Amino acid sequence: MSQLPTIRSRKLEIEYNIPISKTKKFWDGLREGKIYGTRCKKCSKLYFPPVADCGECYSSEMDWVELSGEGELITFTHIVVRPTSFLNEQPYTIAIAELREGVKALAWLTGVKRKDIKIGMKVKLAPKITGDGRVTYEFKPL
């Protein structure tokens, strides 16, 4: 931090609601144990994370599609220096995998020792409800 003279600010804490009206089905799906993507009705392009509008053909006609979650690891990192809002977590592994359906997903990878993580390993994306009640999803080794 700066060695120059400073005065201390007030403490700022921000918490807010994140709008999900266009992806509500996705968040509801997680609670039901399902991973949903969206597919453009017009050009058939599949999206994960889901989108409400197709960036390929600009159509807003999308179908919800349940994904297998099964995929292959493309890359990963272990986050050691964490943001303030993640300081309560132990260092975590973030991975990107290509799912069987041809889309990629990014999430934490858990349930595997660091030294056993290899690019190309089979993983499965699964919904998760955290201890503090957050609905999310993570990779597990398959």
Added chain:
Amino acid sequence: MRVEAACATGSAAIFSAYTAVSSGYVDLALAIGVEKMREVDTSTAIELMGRAGSYLWEFENFGLTFPGYYALYATAYMNRYGATEEDLALVAVKNHRYGAMNPLAQFQKEITVEDVLSSHVIAWPLKLYDCSPITDGSAAVVLASEDKVKELKIDTPVWIGGIASSSGTGTLSYRNDFIGLDAAVKASRIAYKMAGVEVKDVDVAEVHDCFTIAELLAYEDLGFCSRGEGYKMVREGQTEIGGEKPVNIDGGLKAKGHPIGATGVSMIVELTKQLREEVKPRSRQAPMKNYVGLAHNIGGTGHYAFITILKR
């Protein structure tokens, strides 16, 4: 006017100033880049910057940080091409060597490969010395029309020959691969064409080495070498003074420092000095053959890319 393009903000300011001057709307413009980052601790800085990525899908859900973004590229790149953590370290060693010769650099100290490898892990495989620092800094550039340059009797003007920007997906998982930044490839091809120069004409380059892997990706995205050959350029010393293509010989973001909004402007300041052959100390002056310099400034992880080509 105020512009914002994450770590490419400085270039966005220059781009705006350039379009204002070249369109004839104004004949003189001042592009200023400034950032003050060192009043917060590291985890707060990581928090605030991390939120500038794909907020909901990557930060809110998974706490992905900027070192983490580039670490994902580093893992994929090393796995694909056989580059090693030592190769990444060589980028930091080179840039610290030039930083040690730059009185305006934040770090004016040489380091060794061993220093890099033994520094603590930030986002594996990136370690402390693979990362650019948190920096306070500023830079400014004056842009003028040809008529104004004549009127002011500027004796050694440096011209913007080409300038281009392109963007990439906000969410990383929508990208095809993690071995290069499409936005940088696209912007550079437009800028080369606009400037009427080829890769071989570039005498000196400033590239966005926010992390060591980013410099290797830049060599390849800019066409300095083929895909997968970037780590060989640094191994062979091709990007040092005396090599084929001197890169970041002011210390780069790595050692000069990376005051987010100022970085892009600072690159143009350095290239201007290089093209005018007025760099001090002289040992940090790149040899000029064509008097062409290139600046590569990335916002986010290729969310934005700006390429500026200067000529004398």
